[in-house]
Amino acid sequence: MNPKRYLPILQWLPGYGRATLGSDLLAAVIVTIMLIPQSLAYAMLAGLPPEVGLYASIAPLVVYAVFGTSRTLAVGPVAVVSLMTAAAVGQIAPQGSPEYLGAALVLALMSGLILTLMGIARLGFLANFLSHPVISGFITASGLIIAASQLKHVIGVEASGHNLLDLLLSLGANLGSVNLPTLLIGVGVLAFLYAARRWLKPSLLRLGVPGRPADMLTKAAPILAVAVTTLAAWGLGLDERGVAVVGSVPAGLPPLTLPGFDSGLWSQLFVAALLISIVGFVESVSVGQTLAAKRRQRIDPDQELVGLGTSNIAASFTGGMPVTGGFSRSVVNFDAGAETPAAGAFTAVGIMAAALLLTPLIAYLPIATLAATIIVAVLSLVDLGAIRRTWSYSRSDFAAMLATIVVTLGHGVESGIMVGVGLSLALHLYRTSRPHSAVVGRVPGTEHFRNVQRHAVETDERLVILRVDESLYFANARYLEDTVMALATRQPGLEHIVLACQAVNVIDASALESLEAINARLRDSGVCLHLAEVKGPVMDRLEHTEFCHEMTGKVYLSTYDAWRELRGESEAPLSRPCGALRAT
Amino acid sequence: MNPKRYLPILQWLPGYGRATLGSDLLAAVIVTIMLIPQSLAYAMLAGLPPEVGLYASIAPLVVYAVFGTSRTLAVGPVAVVSLMTAAAVGQIAPQGSPEYLGAALVLALMSGLILTLMGIARLGFLANFLSHPVISGFITASGLIIAASQLKHVIGVEASGHNLLDLLLSLGANLGSVNLPTLLIGVGVLAFLYAARRWLKPSLLRLGVPGRPADMLTKAAPILAVAVTTLAAWGLGLDERGVAVVGSVPAGLPPLTLPGFDSGLWSQLFVAALLISIVGFVESVSVGQTLAAKRRQRIDPDQELVGLGTSNIAASFTGGMPVTGGFSRSVVNFDAGAETPAAGAFTAVGIMAAALLLTPLIAYLPIATLAATIIVAVLSLVDLGAIRRTWSYSRSDFAAMLATIVVTLGHGVESGIMVGVGLSLALHLYRTSRPHSAVVGRVPGTEHFRNVQRHAVETDERLVILRVDESLYFANARYLEDTVMALATRQPGLEHIVLACQAVNVIDASALESLEAINARLRDSGVCLHLAEVKGPVMDRLEHTEFCHEMTGKVYLSTYDAWRELRGESEAPLSRPCGALRAT
Known part of the structure; x- marks a missing residue:
């Protein structure tokens, strides 16, 4: 002192x-x-x-x-x-x-x-x-x-x-x-x-x-x-x-x-x-x-x-x-x-x-x-x-x-x-209860992914990449559930959904349960859930959860890795099961 | 209907x-x-x-x-x-x-x-x-x-x-x-x-x-x-x-x-x-x-x-x-x-x-x-x-x-x-009242910038790049003021502070006033304030504000552009005055 x-x-x-x-x-x-x-x-x-x-x-x-x-x-x-x-x-x-x-x-x-x-x-x-x-x-x-x-x-x-x-x-x-x-x-x-x-x-x-x-x-x-x-x-x-x-x-x-x-x-x-x-x-x-x-x-x-x-x-x-x-x-x-x-x-x-x-x-x-x-x-x-x-x-x-x-x-x-x-x-809580998110596609010839509504990007009908632009907490977790399930019901041939989490600083217990629900519901619909670009501290917590073991998909270091592997463009696997790999 | x-x-x-x-x-x-x-x-x-x-x-x-x-x-x-x-x-x-x-x-x-x-x-x-x-x-x-x-x-x-x-x-x-x-x-x-x-x-x-x-x-x-x-x-x-x-x-x-x-x-x-x-x-x-x-x-x-x-x-x-x-x-x-x-x-x-x-x-x-x-x-x-x-x-x-x-x-x-x-x-409001932010440096030989506390990165004593990891609103705006002013007083030879805003979805009126205060106080201390990677919708709003005209520094498309220009490594200017340029 x-x-x-x-x-x-x-x-x-x-x-x-x-x-x-x-x-x-x-x-x-x-x-x-x-x-x-x-x-x-x-x-x-x-x-x-x-x-x-x-x-x-x-x-x-x-x-x-x-x-x-x-x-x-x-x-x-x-x-x-x-x-x-x-x-x-x-x-x-x-x-x-x-x-x-x-x-x-x-x-x-x-x-x-x-x-x-x-x-x-x-x-x-x-x-x-x-x-x-x-x-x-x-x-x-x-x-x-x-x-x-x-x-x-x-x-x-x-x-x-x-x-x-x-x-x-x-x-x-x-x-x-x-x-x-x-x-x-x-x-x-x-x-x-x-x-x-x-x-x-x-x-x-x-x-x-x-x-x-x-x-x-x-x-x-x-x-x-x-x-x-x-x-x-x-x-x-x-x-x-x-x-x-x-x-x-x-x-x-x-x-x-x-x-x-x-x-x-x-x-x-x-x-x-x-x-x-x-x-x-x-x-x-x-x-x-x-x-x-x-x-x-x-x-x-x-x-x-x-x-x-x-x-x-x-x-x-x-x-x-x-x-x-x-x-x-x-x-x-x-x-x-x-x-x-x-x-x-x-x-x-x-x-x-x-x-x-x-x-x-x-x-x-x-x-x-x-x-x-x-x-x-x-x-x-x-x-x-x-x-x-x-x-x-x-x-x-x-x-x-x-x-x-x-x-x-x-x-x-x-x-x-x-x-x-x-x-x-x-008003602040109302604003954050609808978190900004965007479906992204690949800027042709690069490793960059941008909003499909604003840019001419490559997409794949078997794969949706959703960039989540806010930390996930109780007030916006169910909104994410709605967003993801709407994507899943809209695209009949869908096989994979990737959540790109570069802007997610926190996933609280409610959001974790929402991820579990999303995972279970997507599984029932025959769609795999993957994560990409999860931050270190967020991954530290997720590692010890049931969600991590039950997740149907994988965790990718970068969105580009997910894109390549899920489209079958990579020879060696670019992901590991949940917990074995972290984005930095 | x-x-x-x-x-x-x-x-x-x-x-x-x-x-x-x-x-x-x-x-x-x-x-x-x-x-x-x-x-x-x-x-x-x-x-x-x-x-x-x-x-x-x-x-x-x-x-x-x-x-x-x-x-x-x-x-x-x-x-x-x-x-x-x-x-x-x-x-x-x-x-x-x-x-x-x-x-x-x-x-x-x-x-x-x-x-x-x-x-x-x-x-x-x-x-x-x-x-x-x-x-x-x-x-x-x-x-x-x-x-x-x-x-x-x-x-x-x-x-x-x-x-x-x-x-x-x-x-x-x-x-x-x-x-x-x-x-x-x-x-x-x-x-x-x-x-x-x-x-x-x-x-x-x-x-x-x-x-x-x-x-x-x-x-x-x-x-x-x-x-x-x-x-x-x-x-x-x-x-x-x-x-x-x-x-x-x-x-x-x-x-x-x-x-x-x-x-x-x-x-x-x-x-x-x-x-x-x-x-x-x-x-x-x-x-x-x-x-x-x-x-x-x-x-x-x-x-x-x-x-x-x-x-x-x-x-x-x-x-x-x-x-x-x-x-x-x-x-x-x-x-x-x-x-x-x-x-x-x-x-x-x-x-x-x-x-x-x-x-x-x-x-x-x-x-x-x-x-x-x-x-x-x-x-x-x-x-x-x-x-x-x-x-x-x-x-x-x-x-x-x-x-x-x-x-x-x-x-x-x-x-x-x-x-x-x-x-x-x-508890949620308390958590967001201390927004996550990190001083970043350049990963040698790349265009990537990472947290100086976790990675071996290049830094410059005349320049601090602060990555802001959350939307800025009234409850966390003053915390940002404190963070920036602490950086400015800690580093005597400082000439430039760059706020890297890739995770900022919203800047509300309180945060705008905090940015104005930061700009004015840094100017009084002889330091320039710059912004990088500002999202489109955020820049749309900033363009019509006084802050945009009074800002001592510039707006850069990427953090790397800011790094090169502010260290005098680029020949042509990579920035334009506030409002003329946006990150996408």
Whole structure:
């Protein structure tokens, strides 16, 4: 057992030097500035007090620096996980109640335990069952729901609803009670952030600012919006004119919290915790892998589970909420030159300073400003082009994506992701239940065999060669039986059927029984069954079976050997009984 | 639309002649004799009055003759389906109540509708998701439960229990109250039936009786046991000595019944009806296929669903119970020379005559006799050798089989089959989530490439060729990313990675995104990604994607072309940009 594998900090801490320190500190300053408004906003999205977002950006970052394998991933609250948190915890208790806060802590703890255990059991591959179209559809749908849910804060009306339609209808019904100062702030910040995204960087570049600082300044636009609108709200007394503001936020270090151990609550939250874990992990690991590859580094997905899991456990004991690796902040961290996870620990110090010193200043921060930063951030996740691309590439992938989007928008995040995963598995199983196979014939004058339907090839009426293009397992074994028996009944003068198995990696017990049935039925019809090009590991298993002894035909190294011997073109026998010979 | 396809009777009725009539009539007589005790026994096993078994062997046989595609399948009540019926209906009402009878009719109707709809929707492939080890384990476990549940009738004690352990414990606790005459009859019939199975046929053969009649006489042993013990019970007045007998059975034609349409009952029975449908269909279709193959006939699984479905609907309207094609009776029908489904219709006439005329005679039939015939029949289904064979062939198949057996024995038939299917799917998905792949090198002096770990082959430090041995889809796409990136980081001087795709039948949208990610990450590391031996249909799809345009490398017809060009051994370029060239 290699301690460096389970404590990745040992890989970089011993060689930590002054140059690396400088890069990491600079990156930490920039990420801190970006993370302050994000943390406040995503806590609000999750229905939690703003300081919870700050707390969730302190201890988890330090813990990830110890256990995580990505050098540049920045963890903390992210949009989609915050939405899922709100959906899960909202079913337990009303927003603002101590139970709501407690349930969020439990959710973080459970999610942390699930991730950590999955990592220890090396179950990272489970995340692979979330297909790209399902994730992409889920994130697009979540982005739309989040944006819709924040619109009310931007225009200053009341609205509620559990799905997109309800939200928009409720918003429409209350449009009469718009608060004008709120609308001005909200729409102003929206416009400013969009303009910053689109025009600020090109303008800075034209003014001669180098690329990287220009990029950093653009990414800092939200903090500018926060500062200006907070000052305006304070200076103009906007809270007295109906503009909702954050209000008093306690200054201080993260509290030590003990999540509740109520078994009823745990079982109610279990499915949500599992889905949050997997969605958060998938998002985080794909960011981590993309960034690692740019520097020819690698991350270990199973250890990443441990890194994210321990981060969530840390969040649950320090007044936080479920966290994961965020896309935009990790890119900023990487671009700002972070070299080791120490940058994350330094960011934690920065956020801690903010929690201690800046919280009195944000009492006048308008909610509309936070809502606008959320909308701009999540709408960049909405990828309608992916829907079109998926449609044109694969109809079955499109079906899974569409189902995910429709159910997520219409019924909720948990059902959406479960329907998407279920449907994509069902479609995959349906596809493999009809394995591709082709009757092949000999390309004249060569040893090659090709599909008789696509090529002009030699065939023989006493002999059919069927190339099997997939591993044989229970779901497709009977389909092979049907295919072979159809061939046998179609061709009256048939004497031999050869299964060419170059693409068969596995023959499971059901497929073995199907081969036995095929062999017996062909024997009853007076046809011999032969195999060709069986792979080594597959033949190893077949050797010890009854099928191998009862097979009416032989095993050939190559399809060409079978062709020659069964047509009587070879003088010496080219085959041996089952078991004595293997293809390699 | 071909009417012969949907009404298979049109395939054989127009040409029906006198010779066929003779064969079918003979087979019908033999099957009728065999079916009478079986029908009574399986009705008892299902907890239903004995006449229900006879009714279920009349109308369904006629309907199957119209809609079924097997020439020799004999439908009616069978052991496993009767057990599942008892388990499902027993949760609705106590045995003997009118509600119990009514629920059995509803179950037959629902099962009939499910099968028929699956047939019309061509969903016969769904049955393929019951793997052989799961079916085999399920039937073995069901056989043990059935045998245990009938033991009490054989030895004449009270016992009850929902799983094997409870049954046996309850039996043991009541052993003191054994009824001696019952025990003598039960054990006597058991011994006689076993002896008949083992010694009767060889003795008859030795006495010069030809093979087929000897076989038929052996199969008729149960009717002899029924006749002898009924006479004994009547002559000796055994019912007054505590021997349980069938009692008065109404004589007459099957009643017309109308299954209830209570939505609560329907939803309670839905899962059971679905499982009964699928288990019954799988059992029936495998018998049908085996027999059809012996005469080079074929059966159409989707039309078989319609045949079995309409038979069950017929059962539900004529006082019957769920039915399917039975193994032993179909073999007897086939061996007795049945040539068309008319034999089934004639059997129905025979059973109808029995329902009209013989029912008064079976009032004294001891329950112990029926129980003994059930035990002998179901223990022949218990296949402990299959457990050992599966263990030695495949551990994952064994795991699914064992789980099915343990859960069926310990918790019940429905949970057993669901756990088995779930686990076999999960294990299959796990296996395909780690696709087989191999780094290959050139066999010196040839155009062949083989696994570098198994063969002495040429390699090149600037070039890695990875042969991908499976279709790429969401569950294994990220594993490929990991594999490729591990190769790239391990070999510092690497310039080119070639994916040899001869075994890739499908690249789904997730795998396409993984290829895009691999391409982008390799580009960031200064390595080019190439493809070789891409199949036609796969290349057709790739051509229209962004990946195809962004790919850093090229597409080669053969691995050897890639090897030569990338090592600078060819003078003219052997590749073209993506899309301009395809492997065939």
